[in-house]
Amino acid sequence: MNPESAGVELAEPHLRGLLASAGLDVAYARAEGNVLYRQDDDGRETPVIDFAGGYGSLILGHNHPEIVARAKELLDGQAPIHAQFSAHPYATRLAAELNRIIHRETGTEEPYYATFANTGAEAIEAAVKHAELDRVLRQTELLAEIEAAAKEAEAAVREGTAAVPDAVHARLGVERPAAGEDPLAPLLAELDRRNALVSSRPPVFLALEGGFHGKLMGSVQLTHNEGYRAPFASLGVHARFVPRGRPDALKEVLEESRASLLQLGVEGGEIRLVERAHPVFGAFLLEPIQGEGGIQPLTPEDARHIQEFADASGCPLVIDEIQSGMGRTGALLSSSQLGLRGDYYALAKSLGGGIAKASVMLVREARYRAQFELVHSSTFAKDAFSCHIGLKVLELLEADNGRAYQQATERGAALEAALERVRAAFPDVVEEVRGRGLMLGFEFRDQSGASNEVIGGAARGGLFGYVIAGHLLNGHAIRTFPTASAVNTLRFEPSVLLGDDEIERLETALTDVCVILREGASDRLVLG
Ligand code: PMP
Numbered sequence: 001m002n003p004e005s006a007g008v009e010l011a012e013p014h015l016r017g018l019l020a021s022a023g024l025d026v027a028y029a030r031a032e033g034n035v036l037y038r039q040d041d042d043g044r045e046t047p048v049i050d051f052a053g054g055y056g057s058l059i060l061g062h063n064h065p066e067i068v069a070r071a072k073e074l075l076d077g078q079a080p081i082h083a084q085f086s087a088h089p090y091a092t093r094l095a096a097e098l099n100r101i102i103h104r105e106t107g108t109e110e111p112y113y114a115t116f117a118n119t120g121a122e123a124i125e126a127a128v129k130h131a132e133l134d135r136v137l138r139q140t141e142l143l144a145e146i147e148a149a150a151k152e153a154e155a156a157v158r159e160g161t162a163a164v165p166d167a168v169h170a171r172l173g174v175e176r177p178a179a180g181e182d183p184l185a186p187l188l189a190e191l192d193r194r195n196a197l198v199s200s201r202p203p204v205f206l207a208l209e210g211g212f213h214g215k216l217m218g219s220v221q222l223t224h225n226e227g228y229r230a231p232f233a234s235l236g237v238h239a240r241f242v243p244r245g246r247p248d249a250l251k252e253v254l255e256e257s258r259a260s261l262l263q264l265g266v267e268g269g270e271i272r273l274v275e276r277a278h279p280v281f282g283a284f285l286l287e288p289i290q291g292e293g294g295i296q297p298l299t300p301e302d303a304r305h306i307q308e309f310a311d312a313s314g315c316p317l318v319i320d321e322i323q324s325g326m327g328r329t330g331a332l333l334s335s336s337q338l339g340l341r342g343d344y345y346a347l348a349k350s351l352g353g354g355i356a357k358a359s360v361m362l363v364r365e366a367r368y369r370a371q372f373e374l375v376h377s378s379t380f381a382k383d384a385f386s387c388h389i390g391l392k393v394l395e396l397l398e399a400d401n402g403r404a405y406q407q408a409t410e411r412g413a414a415l416e417a418a419l420e421r422v423r424a425a426f427p428d429v430v431e432e433v434r435g436r437g438l439m440l441g442f443e444f445r446d447q448s449g450a451s452n453e454v455i456g457g458a459a460r461g462g463l464f465g466y467v468i469a470g471h472l473l474n475g476h477a478i479r480t481f482p483t484a485s486a487v488n489t490l491r492f493e494p495s496v497l498l499g500d501d502e503i504e505r506l507e508t509a510l511t512d513v514c515v516i517l518r519e520g521a522s523d524r525l526v527l528g
Contacts, residue, residue, distance in 0.1 A: 023474045055491075057354055082384075098360065117381045118358065120323075131344065162269055174187060202238065203281065211224050253309075277314070327496070334436065419507075
């Protein structure tokens, strides 16, 4: 038992119990770079190599000295951390710097406006809210145009400059009124009825199968994992999930979702019915590399099909770079490496440098609605501390011609080569190594049919990845976890400081795991 576990546990005791069952409920006393120091019962500190990397928030490692120095400087200098409703020059600078890098990486010049928030899920919810505000405003503008067109049609009929052909009544299934009565009145009533029906439909939000976008009331409905989503289905926005790698499915979505609003027009002295495309789509959310879904990268073809769908449908793309971004794959935006362009970007995790809680939603100018600033805010968002830390993180990523991005690519390649060596030696145990840069996944073959009771039982209970993580921690002083929704896949998301010796230690540890699995030797698992 850890020193802190004495007494009644009231902070998520059930979760702690689950962690304990795989020997994962250890306490850490200190952290530096890629290393966490585990505190044992006797007060001793044992170094543990951290491959979980705060699940992606530690691209520069734990307590990076320059980030810590900046934090101290801010606090010692009595920086006003909370000064809501004032000029925020640090937030302006951070937004400008993000734009500068995004423009460089995507080859565009269009500004992206920034809404700051605190967590990843919050940035996603801000994007979803903004997209819906934009859609509702576009719909309102469209309905106003339709109303103005109806007035023009009425005036033309009244003045005798336009006639109403029978075909228009027939098309809408309404009787033509008797001579002398207003020929437009029943048409307009039917038009209003149909338009009201279409415009009151809920928006279509799309997300990829396997995707993860947070666990708040709105964002959890865009997260594919049913366990997280289903109990709260009646609370939030509804998503339609589309498979990766199936462009036909996207075409189907486009066909099935298409809807139009009807407008009257005057052409060649006649009243005509004009169809206007109704803005049905709220947004399409996607991760360039699915993190919690098992480190599943989009292929450049997937990206092309998604971009084509967005262009054809007008559906805004919300690119969730919360886990994949901030340098992890060798660029600020890993989507830029796929040629994917977002209408929105969400960044979080490493934006806070491992010490601040910060996230940002960015929306491109063509979609941007200034009103959003008056209806969305948070007490803690855009605070001086997190903005200054975010600026420091960007400075460190960009320093020496982007050395940190290069390190992520190079260290990632070295790590991937080690994982691949283990896979090649144990093809019967390891299914696949996936990912890019310092966002790698190592998938084991399904062990639910294993003859060893402990291994097979853990797999059948969905705990296989956690048992392996427990052994890596207790047997090899290596910290990692399975991804949240694909528990046979271990994630490797260390910092750019990852050393060759650490990679070597991991290779030895994974080799040991594979031998245990191959031999069904659960007695050799060290879980506490
Ligand atoms: N999106 C992605 C891609 C994520 O990986 C996560 C966190 N794992 C989130 C959103 C949610 O972020 P947070 O936990 O900060 O709310």
